[in-house]
Amino acid sequence: MIIPVKWTDECVEMLDQRLLPTEEVWLKLKTYNDVADGIRDMVIRGAPAIGVSCAYGIALGLKNFVGMNVEDMEEELDYICEVLAKTRPTAINLFWAIDRMKRTFAKAKEEGKNVSEIKQVMIDDAKAIHEEDIESQRLIAQFGGELLEDDSNVLTHCNAGALATGGVWGTALGVIRGAKDQGKKVTVIADETRPYLQGARLTAWELLQDDIPVTLITDNQSGHLMKKGMVQAVVVGSDRIAANGDVANKIGTYMVAVLAKQHGIPFYVAAPMSTVDMNCPTGEEIPIEERDIREITHVKDIQLAPEGISVNNYAFDVTPNEMVDAIITEKGVARKPYVESLRKMAEDN
Numbered sequence: 001m002i003i004p005v006k007w008t009d010e011c012v013e014m015l016d017q018r019l020l021p022t023e024e025v026w027l028k029l030k031t032y033n034d035v036a037d038g039i040r041d042m043v044i045r046g047a048p049a050i051g052v053s054c055a056y057g058i059a060l061g062l063k064n065f066v067g068m069n070v071e072d073m074e075e076e077l078d079y080i081c082e083v084l085a086k087t088r089p090t091a092i093n094l095f096w097a098i099d100r101m102k103r104t105f106a107k108a109k110e111e112g113k114n115v116s117e118i119k120q121v122m123i124d125d126a127k128a129i130h131e132e133d134i135e136s137q138r139l140i141a142q143f144g145g146e147l148l149e150d151d152s153n154v155l156t157h158c159n160a161g162a163l164a165t166g167g168v169w170g171t172a173l174g175v176i177r178g179a180k181d182q183g184k185k186v187t188v189i190a191d192e193t194r195p196y197l198q199g200a201r202l203t204a205w206e207l208l209q210d211d212i213p214v215t216l217i218t219d220n221q222s223g224h225l226m227k228k229g230m231v232q233a234v235v236v237g238s239d240r241i242a243a244n245g246d247v248a249n250k251i252g253t254y255m256v257a258v259l260a261k262q263h264g265i266p267f268y269v270a271a272p273m274s275t276v277d278m279n280c281p282t283g284e285e286i287p288i289e290e291r292d293i294r295e296i297t298h299v300k301d302i303q304l305a306p307e308g309i310s311v312n313n314y315a316f317d318v319t320p321n322e323m324v325d326a327i328i329t330e331k332g333v334a335r336k337p338y339v340e341s342l343r344k345m346a347e348d349n
């Protein structure tokens with residue numbers, strides 16, 4: 001059972017995903033700045049895992065607050081949130097966790113709690129966010145598992161597994177785990193996911209740990225495999241889903257969705273409601289992170305491309321809602337038109 005982030009009484013512990021699959025090293029992060037660096041530098045990644053880590057980072061920052069005055073503590077909270085908000089722009093779970101923790105603080109303050117009581121309230125809520133995330137993935141696994149046919153070969157992109165969430169299930173990989181628990185035979189095709197190789201390094205590692213049959217391919221093989229009838233469904237996670245069902249996910253997801261459409265293969269997105277941004281009307285408004293070009297020009301210290309070459313390194317793309325056959329959340333399975341189905345789910349939330 002993989003849980004990539006943990007709260008202990010002195011620190012936040014993170015499994016260093018930069019070193020997987022060859023080394024399993026746990027880092028002890030003692031300040032909110034360490035947590036912010038951990039998110040920015042991809043020690044932990046994946047939208048729900050970023051949200052959980054952010055909540056723990058806020059709780060840790062306030063636990064380390066030395067004053068006795070609640071107003072000063074609130075100023076510190078605002079500053080901590082500003083630092084964390086600058087780490088990764090696309091994953092909405094980061095901002096969702098900041099909003100939720102700020103609301104928790106405001107409620108505790110209104111109830112007249114003192115500094116030490118508020119510290120405990122914030123730790124408890126960060127732990128609750130973590131537990132709720134795992135429970136959401138369990139439900140996503142159950143609902144999504146029902147959509148997969150027996151004897152399916154499922155293609156997934158990036159890593160939307162336990163490593164990318166609070167742990168245990170994952171979103172896209174949760175759907176695969178759910179189908180397996182329902183007695184279905186499911187095998188997985190993991191594409192490498194250039195340039196950061198979350199598929200090769202993380203999805204392949206995670207599925208091997210669980211004895212789920214997985215075959216690794218280069219990103220450019222997916223069309224060929226689909227044409228040969230070797231893919232029965234595509235399941236991916238998401239970093240942010242707009243109110244109209246447009247889906248931001250790891251760069252290359254859109255390409256896979258276009259191919260799936262061409263070959264009549266169902267394309268499913270699995271994500272908790274904390275990934276649905278009802279304030280973002282369409283995918284056009286989703287900020288797309290651009291990362292260091294060295295991720296493309298180099299592999300570790302080996303230079304692949306000529307020095308001085310112009311490079312684009314968009315980390316995410318947006319798949320238009322019409323290409324998405326279903327969005328699987330902990331509230332159930334949303335179908336088109338997503339403007340209505342997602343609104344209903346968000347209202348029930």
Ligand code: MRU
Pocket residue numbers: 045046047048091157158159160161164165170171172198236237238239249250251315
């Ligand atoms: O850059 P990353 O590794 O944080 O990107 C992760 C993804 O794109 C995942 O597919 C997404 O966050 C869903 S994780 C359950």
